[in-house]
Amino acid sequence: MKHYEQLLRMGCFTWDELCDLAGGRSAANSLAQSYLKKGYIQSVRRGLYVAINLADGEPAVSPYRIASKITQSACVSRHAAFAYHGCANQVSNRVEVSSATPFAPFAFNGTEFVYLSTRLERDDVGVVEQPDGVRVTDMERTVLDNIDTFEKTMGLEELLRCLEMVPMLQENKLLVYLKAFDKQVLYQKAGYLLEQLRTLWGLTDGFFTHCAANIGKSKRYLFTPANMDDVEYNRAWQLIVPKNLMNATAEGVDNAEV
Numbered sequence: 001m002k003h004y005e006q007l008l009r010m011g012c013f014t015w016d017e018l019c020d021l022a023g024g025r026s027a028a029n030s031l032a033q034s035y036l037k038k039g040y041i042q043s044v045r046r047g048l049y050v051a052i053n054l055a056d057g058e059p060a061v062s063p064y065r066i067a068s069k070i071t072q073s074a075c076v077s078r079h080a081a082f083a084y085h086g087c088a089n090q091v092s093n094r095v096e097v098s099s100a101t102p103f104a105p106f107a108f109n110g111t112e113f114v115y116l117s118t119r120l121e122r123d124d125v126g127v128v129e130q131p132d133g134v135r136v137t138d139m140e141r142t143v144l145d146n147i148d149t150f151e152k153t154m155g156l157e158e159l160l161r162c163l164e165m166v167p168m169l170q171e172n173k174l175l176v177y178l179k180a181f182d183k184q185v186l187y188q189k190a191g192y193l194l195e196q197l198r199t200l201w202g203l204t205d206g207f208f209t210h211c212a213a214n215i216g217k218s219k220r221y222l223f224t225p226a227n228m229d230d231v232e233y234n235r236a237w238q239l240i241v242p243k244n245l246m247n248a249t250a251e252g253v254d255n256a257e258v
Contacts, residue, residue, distance in 0.1 A: 003031060004040050007051045011061035011133070012069045015047040044108045045070075061133075063095050063111040068135040070113065073100040075127045075135040078116060079154045081142040082162045084134065089161035096153060098123065098137070098145075119148065125180050126173070139166060140173040144181065147189050156223050156242070163193065169201040175210060184216040191215065192222065192237040196245060212236070 003021055007013060013021075015028070022028040032049070035041045041049045042059070044066055051060040059066070064076050064084050078096035082088045094112045097103075100123040105114045118125075126141025137145060143166065150159040174194075178187060191211030194203060221240045225231045234241045 001040070004035070004051070007035075007041060008053070008060055010051065012044070012048070012050045012059075012066050014069065015049075018049065042109075045106050050108075059109055063109075063113075064134045064136065065132065066108065066111075067095045067097045067113055068129075068133065070097055070103055071099045071101040073123050074098070075137060077118075077137045077142070078145055078149065079158070079162075081137045082146065082165075084136050085139055085142065085166075087139075087142075087162050087165040088158075089165070090154070090158050098127075116149070116153075119145075120180050122180070126177055138173070140169055141177050143169065143194075144174065144177050144186065144190060147193055148181070148183070148186050151223050159193075160245075163197055164200070166200070169194075169203065171201075171203055171207050174203075175207065178211070178214075184214060184218065185220050187211045187214040188220060188237050188239050189222055192234060192239055192241065195237075 006021060010017065018032060019025050019028040022031045032041070036043065039052055039057070040054070041051055044050050048066075048069060050066060052058070053060045064080070067076050067080070068074055074097050076084050076095060077098040079088060079092060080095040080097075083092065093110055094114060096114050096116050098116055098118045100118065102117075103115050105112060107113070126138050127135055128138050129135050136142075143163065146153065146159055146162065150156060154162070174190070178190065188211075191208055194201075195208055198208075215238060217238070219233075219238045219240070222242070225240070225242070230242060231240050232243050233239075
């Protein structure tokens with residue numbers, strides 16, 4: 001168990017990090033073979049390992065920490081980022097991961113890890129590293145990421161529930177990230193949805209004026225409706241939206257699950 005305590009402190013580590021610790025590839029190979037057999041470590045996927053807590057036989061780190069080590073630029077995002085920040089309404093065994101380097105989806109210890117494109121010119125925009133080693137999108141980028149892709153990851157009802165749990169938003173960060181996304185439809189969707197809950201965060205008229213100035217002239221759908229009788233046109237944001245949004249979602253207009 002010469003290196004076990006150090007690996008336990010690392011929690012999750014790559015093959016290269018194991019080589020550095022062991023002093024070379026040959027020594028790392030012998031160490032990995034021995035520790036895998038004894039149950040001190042487990043292979044997450046090729047080139048990535050997790051230390052096992054011998055007291056309970058479980059990984060020493062959370063799925064969020066594992067997600068942060070999948071690639072050099074990997075970070076927890078989308079619904080998983082809401083969950084990490086304590087703002088998810090539904091429990092999920094799926095972790096969405098943004099990364100400049102794509103990877104095939106895989107499962108480990110009951111959790112599915114899924115790659116999603118960053119959709120930004122710079123993949124590190126709005127990404128922070130937490131004291132526990134987790135790389136995750138900050139709250140402002142998490143909100144915009146999820147507004148951008150909620151139909152693919154959680155559904156409108158869950159998005160609204162998550163937004164209601166967000167304690168605060170920094171208006172200046174939202175504007176910086178919206179500029180980085182550079183998508184007229186996101187200005188439309190973010191402007192419309194955040195306006196519904198603006199009193200929670202104290203967003204100013206200036207923020208919504210800025211969003212409205214960048215929506216272009218296209219009419220778009222907030223989401224793909226199952227029934228056109230359940231939607232209406234919002235002229236201010238040029239969006240087809242649910243009738244009585246906050247009440248409609250509670251009644252199940254959108255039944256999408258994570």
